[in-house]
Amino acid sequence: MEVARRLRPRRGRCRELRCRATHALLPDVCLAQRRYAAEVIGEALLSVGREAYRRAAERLGVPGETVRDWRRRFRSRPELIAAHFLRWARALDVSLDPPAGQGSPVADALEAIGVCTRVASLVLGRRAPWSWVSALTAGGLLLINTEPPWPVPE
Numbered sequence: 235m236e237v238a239r240r241l242r243p244r245r246g247r248c249r250e251l252r253c254r255a256t257h258a259l260l261p262d263v264c265l266a267q268r269r270y271a272a273e274v275i276g277e278a279l280l281s282v283g284r285e286a287y288r289r290a291a292e293r294l295g296v297p298g299e300t301v302r303d304w305r306r307r308f309r310s311r312p313e314l315i316a317a318h319f320l321r322w323a324r325a326l327d328v329s330l331d332p333p334a335g336q337g338s339p340v341a342d343a344l345e346a347i348g349v350c351t352r353v354a355s356l357v358l359g360r361r362a363p364w365s366w367v368s369a370l371t372a373g374g375l376l377l378i379n380t381e382p383p384w385p386v387p388e
Contacts, residue, residue, distance in 0.1 A: 262365040266373035270296060275376070276364035278304050282340055307376040312339035315375070318384055319343075319350035322370050325387030326350075326357045 243258040265272050274294055278301045281290040287305060291298040308315070316339070323330050323346070330353065333345050350370065351363040367375055371384040 260368075260373045262361075262368045262373075264373060265368055265371075265375055266377055268376065270300070272364040272368045272375075273362060275304050276367065279308050280344060282308075282344075283338075304376060307378050308343070309340055310378050312343035314383065315343040316346040318386075319346040319370065322387050323350040323353045326353045 243260050243264075245256045246259050248255050248257060260266060263271050263273070265275060268275060274296065277294055278287075278290050278296065281293075282305055285293075287301045288298045291301040294301070320332060330349070333342075333349050336342050336345050347367055348363070351366040354366045354370070355361055355363075361369075374384055377383065
């Protein structure tokens with residue numbers, strides 16, 4: 235059984251002269267505005283199509299409504315998620331062929347995440363897959379009201 239641990243995010247001050255606000259600096263094991271670790275959220279998302287949200291929630295020790303909300307947010311824009319991670323994968327490996335479609339937009343998005351995190355670990359160094367997801371979305375994978383939603387490769 236995993237032991238709960240509390241994190242106290244560091245804060246940083248914005249360098250923009252007009253802003254100068256402080257911002258929470260989340261570690262890459264977290265997603266913004268989420269209580270649970272990115273790995274737990276990732277496990278719940280990976281179980282889409284294999285088990286019902288209540289069963290996944292029970293297995294992960296998370297409230298069912300929480301898993302249902304994660305899945306709903308992920309399903310709200312799977313094409314954007316897939317495109318984002320494939321863009322990063324191609325930026326890291328220009329010879330990469332796009333993965334074959336998996337039959338559903340959600341499955342395609344999960345496949346794109348998998349491809350991207352494997353390429354990132356090979357090119358930039360090993361890291362847990364959902365840690366890469368957090369880093370490549372600036373913690374905002376499940377934020378659905380931000381535009382543009384995530385950082386893009388340059």
